[in-house]
Amino acid sequence: MINVLVVEDDPMLAELNRRFIEKIDPFVVVAVAGNGEEAIKALKNKKIDLIILDIYMPKMDGMELFKRVRKQNKEVDFILVTAANDTDKIDEALKLGAVDYLVKPFEFERLKKSLINYKIRKNLLIKKPFVSQEEIDKLFIGDIEGFAQNEERELKKGLHKFTLDRVIRFLKENKEILLSSEVISENLQMSKVTIRRYLDYLEAIGKIQKKMEYGSRGRPSYLYRYIDKNNK
Incomplete structure (x- = not known):
């Protein structure tokens, strides 16, 4: 589990970000703060x-919050979100050790990519006492697609590869x-509850597209399509 603190003064954006983040396993939003002072309190009371x-x-x-946390030597990482894309701010954020920098307005896919990359890096450094130069290069200067492919093979608890392969094959x-x-x-003769669990997982790792559709009674339903990266 990766515990996340969302610090955002716009309540609607904060809630939207929380929903987006919790779609991606294993991220869990354990606190939301409307300003730096509230964030400091959350850091004292929760593991972030x-x-x-x-x-x-x-x-x-x-x-200011970023600098204060760094001075306290807390083991916490930062992804910065802002409407400003001036180079001074970006340079300062990088020097302080930000793992990413998102400029508003950003798409969910961009946030998702940032979180998945963070998870891959974190897992690699936790699981391996030593890493090769090739792995270091991928972490710092290159594409980490190879790590992402390995990460996709690590299924959520309760999911099974054989069943997942059946769902993927049918979607393809x-x-x-x-x-x-x-x-x-x-078509697969499986329960709707089970199918939805696998569809949620495939959406979280970027394998399928999910589209909302409203019926005649106004109730929304969801439709899914396999993402064929070779035809993009």
């Missing part, structure tokens, strides 16, 4: 691994159309 930090906030802005065979969980369930 990663802070998603807005820079411009009242009372104590993000950069029907990649030209949007499919409902009901259709997938009927």
Whole structure:
């Protein structure tokens, strides 16, 4: 589990970010703070691994919070979020050790990529006492696609590779159309609850596209399509 603190003065954005983050395993938002002072309190009371930090906030802005936490030598990482993309701020953030820097408005896919990259780096450094130069190069200067592929093989607890392969194969065979969980369930003769668990996992790792559709009664339903990266 990776415990996340969201620091954002806009309540709607904070809630949106929380929902996005918790779609990605194993990230859990354990606290939301509206300013730097609230964030300091949360850091004292909870174990935090990663802070998603807005820079411009009242009372104590993000950069001040960032510097204060660094002076305290707390073992916590930062992904900065801001509407500013000036080079001075980016340079300062990098010097303080930010793992990423997102400029508003950003797409969920960009945040998702940032979190997955962070998870891969964290897992690599935890699991291996020593790393090769090639692995170091991928972490610091290159594409970490290879690590991402390995990470995809590590299924969430309760999921099984054989069943996952069946779902993926069916989605690939029907990649030209949007499919409902009901259709997938009927064709694979599996329960809707089980199918949805696998679909949620495949969406989280970027294998499928999820689209909301409203029916005649106004109730939303979800349709899914396999993402064929070779045809992008």
